[in-house]
Each structure stands twice: as structure tokens, then as C-alpha cells.
Amino acid sequence: MAFEASRLPRVNLKLLHTFLLVGEHSSFRIAAEKSFRSASAVSAQIRQLETQLGVALFHRTTRNVRLTAEGHELLACAERALLELDGGLRTIREAADIKQGRVSFACSPTIAETRLAQVLAAFRQDYPGVEIRVRELTSEALFESIRQREADFGIGPQPETDEFDFDLILVDPLYALVPRSLITTRRTTIGFATLASMPLLLLNQATALRHTVEAALKDRGVKLDTRYEFAQAQTLISMARSGLGAAILPRVALPEGDDPLTFRLRIVNPSLSRNIGIVTSRGQSLSPAPLRLIELIRQLIGADSQ
Known part of the structure; x- marks a missing residue:
């Protein structure tokens, strides 16, 4: 026809x-x-x-x-x-x-301190009209903000419950930042038993990293000499450089380059790491603006896991 x-x-x-x-x-x-x-x-x-x-x-x-x-x-x-x-x-x-949307999300402090700026700068360049609200929260508060729908999503550690969806973007190994006054070594690693004998600097109980360390201790029946606890990784770094103890930190939080005052040593026996990813309420649908930001997060932060 x-x-x-x-x-x-x-x-x-x-x-x-x-x-x-x-x-x-x-x-x-x-x-x-x-x-x-x-x-x-x-x-x-x-x-x-x-x-x-x-x-x-x-x-x-x-x-x-x-x-x-x-x-x-x-x-x-x-x-x-x-x-x-x-x-x-x-x-x-x-x-x-996307051009006129709004994004509200929460971010783990160690990721916010070291990786978030480049993500937000790149996103702002492409989508200057999007309103972005960021909350820097420890893991417990981050999960609660998602649970209460105060945040569209979170960038943080893997939840222990199934009420959230988790999209892995980074496997972040744990290191010890050890004052040179406490150890002499040419190695790039340190055993957990050796580390346990030192005065330690740890992030506080509200962080997922602290839970990871304590779970490893419990499995081996080891008790740590915890000298100080702090909320910020940068504080632990400063304390370690002052010789007050060995700081346990994720790799992303470590200072760049060699430091004449400390050794940066990968923790082994066992090797410890944390999983960082995008956390959302289970089954939640996101609007285009958050989805575009998450895509950029995968590209810029997830590249470190390669």
C-alpha cells in the first residue's frame, strides 16, 4: 500500500x-x-x-x-x-x-579526603546546574542517612546487612604507618603479630575499618595495645609521624611519597583490606543526575582497584 x-x-x-x-x-x-x-x-x-x-x-x-x-x-x-x-x-x-537535578550523598571520610575532590570537580564542569549536597560520615552514620533517605546513595564500606545494595568500586588494602623509631626494616610488609606488639593508633569505633581490624584480632586471639583513637585519618598520620604509635590506615589515606619519619608497610598474615562501593537502599531507583555522578565515581575512584 x-x-x-x-x-x-x-x-x-x-x-x-x-x-x-x-x-x-x-x-x-x-x-x-x-x-x-x-x-x-x-x-x-x-x-x-x-x-x-x-x-x-x-x-x-x-x-x-x-x-x-x-x-x-x-x-x-x-x-x-x-x-x-x-x-x-x-x-x-x-x-x-541531569542539567537541573539535585544529588545528595554521603561519603566515607577517607574517600572524601583523598578522592572526592577530583570527582566533584569533573562533575561540576559537565553539569554546573546540578545542586550537590555531600555529607562526610563514618560508616554507621552513612548507612543511617541512606536508610532514612537523607542521601540518595553513599560511597562507603560494604554493609553487613542485606537491607542495602552494594556495588563494589575499590578494594582498599590496609597498611601500617610505622614510626622509624619503633622498627628497623627493609621490607615493604609487616606481619600482624609484629604490629600487635606495638602501640597502635586506630580510627574510632564508629568506622568500618575499626571493625575490620577488631575482627582480625578476634580470629587470632590477639589483643592490641591501642594507644590513641581518632576520627580522622589525617590525625593518625600526624600522630604516627610524631612517633606516638603505628597507625593502621587504608591505602587511599596514606601520604604520597617516602617519609623520613615513617615506614608505610602492607599488613600481611593476614592481609587485610576493605571493600568500598556505592551503597543504596535495596531496590532503590535513582534519577539521572545521581546515576551520572555514580558513573563518574566508578571511572575516577574505581580505577584505583585495577
Whole structure:
């Protein structure tokens, strides 16, 4: 079948929508109910469409309504066209949401201190209109902020419960930052037993890293000499450089380059690490702006796990 090209521009979406309803349900009555119009109004629109196209679209009898061959072809074309239109409108709407959206998320302090700035700078350059709210929280507070929907998502340690979804982006090994006054070594590692004999500097009980260390201790029946506890990794680094004890830290928090005052030693026997990823409420759907930011987080922070 060939419709006259010069007449096609006169066909509007309203007529096509009515045609789709009649064609899909083979009923003028059902089409009228679904479009909140009278059956006579629906019938008039179908006649108008048939007049514009110059073909009959339906076989009408007192008992039923059936598509003609031309009607079947138009139905298939109209369905494909509306699917494409819907996809295009969705893409435009998502692009607008990203440009003018809002993102609220929580982040583990060690990640915020060392990795977050480059992510936010890159995101701001591409999407300057998006409002971003960041909360720097220890693991317990981070999980609670997601639970209460105060944050769209979190960048933090792997939860121990199944109420959250977790998307791994970084495996972060644990190191000891040991004052040179406490040890002489040419090694790049330190055994857990050796470390346990030293005065230690640890992050406080609210952190997942502290839980990881204590679980390793419990498994081996070892008791640590915990000299000081702090909330910030940078404080532990400062204390270790002053010779007050060996700081246990994730790799991302370690200072760059060699330090004449400390050794940076990978903890072994056992090797300890923490999993860092994107934490969301189980089954939660995120809007385009948070999803785009998460994609950037995977690219810039997740690259360290390679």
C-alpha cells in the first residue's frame, strides 16, 4: 500500500492515538471508554483519518470491527513511531533532569579526603546546574542517612546487612604507618603479630575499618595495645609521624611519597583490606543526575582497584 506523501503531514497524533486504541482493542466502544470520549466522536475521528489517507482502515459490521490490510500496516507503523517518539522524549527529559537535578550523598571520610575532590570537580564542569549536597560520615552514620533517605546513595564500606545494595568500586588494602623509631626494616610488609606488639593508633569505633581490624584480632586471639583513637585519618598520620604509635590506615589515606619519619608497610598474615562501593537502599531507583555522578565515581575512584 502507498499513502500519498503530500497528504501525510495532515495526520496528527490525536487521530493516530484514537486509531491505535480502536485497532488494539477492535472496538469503538472500548476506545471511547479509554479516551473518555463518546463512541460517535471516536468513529468520526476514524472517518477523518480514513479520508485523509484515502483508504479504509477497518471492516465494520454490526458484530465486530476488524483492521483492513492497510489498517494492519498503519497500526504497525504507528506503534513503531510512538515507541521512537517516547524514547526521544525520555532522552530529552533525562538530559534536562541531569542539567537541573539535585544529588545528595554521603561519603566515607577517607574517600572524601583523598578522592572526592577530583570527582566533584569533573562533575561540576559537565553539569554546573546540578545542586550537590555531600555529607562526610563514618560508616554507621552513612548507612543511617541512606536508610532514612537523607542521601540518595553513599560511597562507603560494604554493609553487613542485606537491607542495602552494594556495588563494589575499590578494594582498599590496609597498611601500617610505622614510626622509624619503633622498627628497623627493609621490607615493604609487616606481619600482624609484629604490629600487635606495638602501640597502635586506630580510627574510632564508629568506622568500618575499626571493625575490620577488631575482627582480625578476634580470629587470632590477639589483643592490641591501642594507644590513641581518632576520627580522622589525617590525625593518625600526624600522630604516627610524631612517633606516638603505628597507625593502621587504608591505602587511599596514606601520604604520597617516602617519609623520613615513617615506614608505610602492607599488613600481611593476614592481609587485610576493605571493600568500598556505592551503597543504596535495596531496590532503590535513582534519577539521572545521581546515576551520572555514580558513573563518574566508578571511572575516577574505581580505577584505583585495577
